[in-house]
Amino acid sequence: MKKTLPIIIVSFLFSFCNDRKKIHPDSNNNTSKPTIIVVSKNIPTITKYLCDASFSNVLKITTGSTLQIQFHFKGSNSLSQYKIDVHNNFDCHSHGRISASNPWNVLNIVDVSGKDVSVTETLIIPSNASVGNYHLMIKLIDELGNEAEPLDFNIIVLNSNDPIAPTVNLSYPTSDSIGIARGTNLNFVGVISDNLSLSGGKYEVSYKDSLNTIFDIHQVFFPPAQGNTYNLNFNYIIPTFSVKGASLFYIKAFDEVNNVTVKQLNVTIY
Amino acid sequence: MSAFNRINFHTTCLVFSFLIFIRSHVKAQKKDSTHIELKEVEVIAPSKSENDIGATLNFMSINSEYLTRNQGNTFINTLEKLPGISSINVGVGISKPVIRGLSLNRVIVNEYGIKQEGQQWGADHGLEIDQFNVDKVEVVKGPVSVLYGSDGIGGVINIYPSHIPKTNSINGDMILNYKTNNDLYGASIKLQGNKNDIYTIARFTHQDYGSYRVPANEFTYNGFILPIYNNRLKNTAGKETNFSILTGIKRKWGFTRLYISNYRQQAGFFVGAFGVPRAYQLFDDGIPRKISIPNQFINHFKIISNTLLLVKKGYFEFDFGYQYNIRNEYSFPHAHGIANTSFGNLAMGLDLQTYSANIKFNHQLNSRLKNIYGISAQHQTNFKKGHEFLIPQYEATMVGAFLFSEYKPTSNFLISGGLRFDAAVQKSIRMMMPTYNSSLQYIKDVQAAPALNRKYFNTSGSMGLSYNFNSLWKLKTNIGSAFRIPVIAELAANGVHHGTFRHEKGDSTLLPERGYMFDLGLYLKNKSIVMDFTPFINYFDNYIYLSPSAKFSPLPDAGQIYLYKQTKAIFYGFESSAAWQINKFILNETSIEYVWNVNTENKLPLPFTPPFSILEEIVLTPFNNKKQFKLFHLAITAQYFAAQNRVDRNEPKTLGYLLLHNSVSNTFLIGKQKLSLFFQIRNLANVKYMNNMSRYRILNLPEQGRNLQVLLKYEF
Numbered sequence: 001m002k003k004t005l006p007i008i009i010v011s012f013l014f015s016f017c018n019d020r021k022k023i024h025p026d027s028n029n030n031t032s033k034p035t036i037i038v039v040s041k042n043i044p045t046i047t048k049y050l051c052d053a054s055f056s057n058v059l060k061i062t063t064g065s066t067l068q069i070q071f072h073f074k075g076s077n078s079l080s081q082y083k084i085d086v087h088n089n090f091d092c093h094s095h096g097r098i099s100a101s102n103p104w105n106v107l108n109i110v111d112v113s114g115k116d117v118s119v120t121e122t123l124i125i126p127s128n129a130s131v132g133n134y135h136l137m138i139k140l141i142d143e144l145g146n147e148a149e150p151l152d153f154n155i156i157v158l159n160s161n162d163p164i165a166p167t168v169n170l171s172y173p174t175s176d177s178i179g180i181a182r183g184t185n186l187n188f189v190g191v192i193s194d195n196l197s198l199s200g201g202k203y204e205v206s207y208k209d210s211l212n213t214i215f216d217i218h219q220v221f222f223p224p225a226q227g228n229t230y231n232l233n234f235n236y237i238i239p240t241f242s243v244k245g246a247s248l249f250y251i252k253a254f255d256e257v258n259n260v261t262v263k264q265l266n267v268t269i270y
Numbered sequence: 271m272s273a274f275n276r277i278n279f280h281t282t283c284l285v286f287s288f289l290i291f292i293r294s295h296v297k298a299q300k301k302d303s304t305h306i307e308l309k310e311v312e313v314i315a316p317s318k319s320e321n322d323i324g325a326t327l328n329f330m331s332i333n334s335e336y337l338t339r340n341q342g343n344t345f346i347n348t349l350e351k352l353p354g355i356s357s358i359n360v361g362v363g364i365s366k367p368v369i370r371g372l373s374l375n376r377v378i379v380n381e382y383g384i385k386q387e388g389q390q391w392g393a394d395h396g397l398e399i400d401q402f403n404v405d406k407v408e409v410v411k412g413p414v415s416v417l418y419g420s421d422g423i424g425g426v427i428n429i430y431p432s433h434i435p436k437t438n439s440i441n442g443d444m445i446l447n448y449k450t451n452n453d454l455y456g457a458s459i460k461l462q463g464n465k466n467d468i469y470t471i472a473r474f475t476h477q478d479y480g481s482y483r484v485p486a487n488e489f490t491y492n493g494f495i496l497p498i499y500n501n502r503l504k505n506t507a508g509k510e511t512n513f514s515i516l517t518g519i520k521r522k523w524g525f526t527r528l529y530i531s532n533y534r535q536q537a538g539f540f541v542g543a544f545g546v547p548r549a550y551q552l553f554d555d556g557i558p559r560k561i562s563i564p565n566q567f568i569n570h571f572k573i574i575s576n577t578l579l580l581v582k583k584g585y586f587e588f589d590f591g592y593q594y595n596i597r598n599e600y601s602f603p604h605a606h607g608i609a610n611t612s613f614g615n616l617a618m619g620l621d622l623q624t625y626s627a628n629i630k631f632n633h634q635l636n637s638r639l640k641n642i643y644g645i646s647a648q649h650q651t652n653f654k655k656g657h658e659f660l661i662p663q664y665e666a667t668m669v670g671a672f673l674f675s676e677y678k679p680t681s682n683f684l685i686s687g688g689l690r691f692d693a694a695v696q697k698s699i700r701m702m703m704p705t706y707n708s709s710l711q712y713i714k715d716v717q718a719a720p721a722l723n724r725k726y727f728n729t730s731g732s733m734g735l736s737y738n739f740n741s742l743w744k745l746k747t748n749i750g751s752a753f754r755i756p757v758i759a760e761l762a763a764n765g766v767h768h769g770t771f772r773h774e775k776g777d778s779t780l781l782p783e784r785g786y787m788f789d790l791g792l793y794l795k796n797k798s799i800v801m802d803f804t805p806f807i808n809y810f811d812n813y814i815y816l817s818p819s820a821k822f823s824p825l826p827d828a829g830q831i832y833l834y835k836q837t838k839a840i841f842y843g844f845e846s847s848a849a850w851q852i853n854k855f856i857l858n859e860t861s862i863e864y865v866w867n868v869n870t871e872n873k874l875p876l877p878f879t880p881p882f883s884i885l886e887e888i889v890l891t892p893f894n895n896k897k898q899f900k901l902f903h904l905a906i907t908a909q910y911f912a913a914q915n916r917v918d919r920n921e922p923k924t925l926g927y928l929l930l931h932n933s934v935s936n937t938f939l940i941g942k943q944k945l946s947l948f949f950q951i952r953n954l955a956n957v958k959y960m961n962n963m964s965r966y967r968i969l970n971l972p973e974q975g976r977n978l979q980v981l982l983k984y985e986f
Contacts, residue, residue: 031874083819145819
């Protein structure tokens with residue numbers, strides 16, 4: 001018995017080995033990925049600092065102009081679709097709020113066929129698009145659902161008529177580094193000015209405490225008849241429950257096309 | 271290509287067969303030449319007595335000492351060492367069981383006789399169990415649907431209550447633990463008392479950990495090299511708290527007990543896990559314990575009542591349970607291109623309430639024949655909130671009845687057989703979802719999921735036998751059918767699922783998944799060797815899987831739509847383990863496991879299939895004659911995981927790796943009290959590897975690096 005048992009086991013295993021024929025007759029099991037190749041584009045890729053990190057895949061482009069990319073899609077199976085996705089990255093994907101009034105969005109799904117496809121995509125940046133950082137992503141799938149490695153670009157959109165951001169000049173606090181006790185009043189006084197009318201723009205005050213938690217504390221939309229300047233006067237009582245230590249206050253001024261200036265204050269809360 | 275594959279496969283098959291042959295032969299010979307008394311071999315040996323139900327099935331039992339000595343990040347990670355058991359993980363705090371390559375709703379976890387219900391369908395939905403609160407576990411592999419109903423396909427993990435405290439005593443234990451890798455600290459306290467066999471056991475556990483460290487300072491994603499600052503995966507911190515109280519009474523008529531527990535967990539997800547990870551998200555904020563977005567919050571509350579009533583020729587068992595599982599997943603709406611909603615950062619909130627009842631009568635007709643008659647019922651309601659749509663609100667009711675018989679014609683022969691009928695109803699209302707044009711302007715609401723009103727009827731059966739050839743060899747075999755009704759996600763999901771970051775779409779016409787399973791168990795036990803070999807083969811005629819549709823999702827930022835489909839699928843494989851007590855001081859344990867599967871529709875393997883692996887462990891107990899070091903235990907473990915090249919479409923292949931672990935423990939006796947010290951180093955060599963069963967594999971993130979664990983247990 002002791003000697004025959006291993007033989008039983010071997011025969012048992014062997015019986016599986018033979019099963020294989022039945023279940024592997026042909027193949028729609030081709031899993032090789034299609035590929036996306038950029039043949040040419042009318043805007044060169046540059047390296048830039050965005051959201052405090054360096055990116056080598058940045059395209060800089062002005063509103064109203066055209067981004068043209070010629071793609072070569074290749075697969076060992078017939079291709080099915082590609083998808084072009086553009087969405088804003090104004091807040092570096094860390095905040096839930098979409099802050100600009102007129103962000104540029106693209107969501108195009110295009111059917112293709114054949115194993116070898118050349119496509120030229122022409123994207124016109126709307127002349128009224130909010131300026132700032134955007135993500136452009138190109139995805140490709142074949143008819144079996146094999147996914148290509150997506151292609152990813154960062155786009156910086158500038159306004160062709162108004163490339164200039166507002167300026168923020170504070171008369172109070174008088175220094176960029178201050179200390180303040182919890183429960184007391186922090187007063188911001190100053191002037192926001194821009195090359196064009198500020199109407200349609202806004203300013204925001206937020207802070208990041210010493211634990212890196214971000215709080216939005218104030219937002220003002222400039223009225224339609226606002227001239228080139230806005231007199232800022234804003235009071236904020238540092239909450240008694242706020243975290244002590246080195247925090248950063250930000251005053252962000254946006255013009256109508258989303259050009260932005262960030263004024264930063266080092267505030268030590270005690 | 272396919273011809274080559276076939277040859278390759280045959281070679282592999284032959285080599286395995288040969289290895290097993292050699293192995294069995296060598297062991298068989300060794301057995302004759304050694305006559306050393308085999309000490310109690312923990313774990314591997316079947317421990318259930320032949321009189322218990324389901325004795326023909328393949329099962330393993332482990333106790334709290336094993337669990338403490340081998341403690342992994344979670345309860346399931348601890349069980350993973352057992353042959354045939356693996357886990358699907360998200361980081362270090364979230365894991366779910368896999369038995370013989372079957373997972374999600376194909377594995378049942380029963381605590382105190384009641385099936386744990388907590389959205390098991392999602393790969394990122396961990397099992398809500400405090401591992402300090404587990405004293406005794408039994409893992410049953412194979413067809414268990416007849417006994418446990420829907421979902422008993424891969425097997426069942428049964429968690430049993432602690433032993434009843436000694437009559438007229440008050441005692442307890444206190445555990446403190448620390449793990450270096452993620453700076454985990456934890457504490458657990460148990461207090462128990464028994465007066466005249468009315469007893470109470472209470473335990474409180476809290477664990478808090480930071481982001482875990484990996485042996486890498488960068489990773490590659492989609493062609494970009496991204497940083498890992500200070501070797502920590504940002505935002506993988508978490509904490510868990512569990513409180514439980516069990517109170518019971520034991521009398522001549524039987525016993526009754528009531529168990530209440532509340533498990534709570536908050537766990538962060540790696541910042542880049544839900545979308546494309548970007549360099550600027552990964553900056554170290556200097557606070558490794560901070561749980562930012564994305565994260566999940568889980569609260570699992572349960573009340574369970576168990577009663578056993580002895581009657582003439584048998585006993586009744588009554589198990590009733592109520593569970594309330596809250597699961598909230600938080601992520602920024604923006605990350606998915608959807609504008610703000612009133613739910614803030616709550617992407618998906620699911621509140622699941624489950625009422626369960628099982629009644630069984632164990633009827634000992636005579637010394638040879640035992641029947642078990644059982645009925646069970648379960649009712650669920652699921653409430654949904656959050657800014658993302660994935661699954662609708664629903665109600666489900668299931669009832670079942672079974673008969674299970676065990677017949678013992680001779681003392682070395684046991685036959686069992688069972689038959690079960692189940693009926694189920696699922697209802698959900700039609701769900702709408704807003705749509706946007708290419709400029710993300712709202713257009714209109716469209717149907718996200720249709721109204722459901724499904725009814726299911728199912729019959730399942732099983733047969734098994736256990737035969738002792740002689741005092742050394744034993745054979746078990748089981749054949750049975752198992753089933754599972756489709757879960758709501760498979761019927762009605764329509765949205766991006768965090769567990770996979772894919773747009774998943776259900777099919778409301780799916781049929782119940784049915785499996786036909788066959789397994790064998792061959793066991794050898796002599797004075798110094800315990801060995802087993804347990805091959806299995808499973809065939810499914812309606813296996814539910816996610817199939818890429820080759821069409822893109824209209825949702826911003828999402829890839830292609832994956833559809834739930836059904837196919838015929840085949841699984842086979844084996845586990846084999848051997849424990850050899852070489853002499854009084856040295857024990858050698860080896861185990862192997864292998865799973866092969868195929869989806870016959872596309873001839874591709876199914877995803878999340880554990881790779882072939884070998885575990886080799888040497889246990890030294892050199893001081894078992896010295897009083898204070900009697901329980902000294904030193905183990906060196908090597909685990910080899912082969913490359914997983916059998917992968918589903920769009921699932922990356924994963925390289926093989928070798929891990930080394932080490933553990934030392936001892937128990938000091940201080941009067942009547944015991945102080946135990948457990949020390950463990952996991953991933954001793956700080957090996958950088960990827961695990962195909964990990965959620966973070968798709969981001970090319972390596973697994974946890976070296977981890978030193980210290981655990982102090984004081985029993986008073």
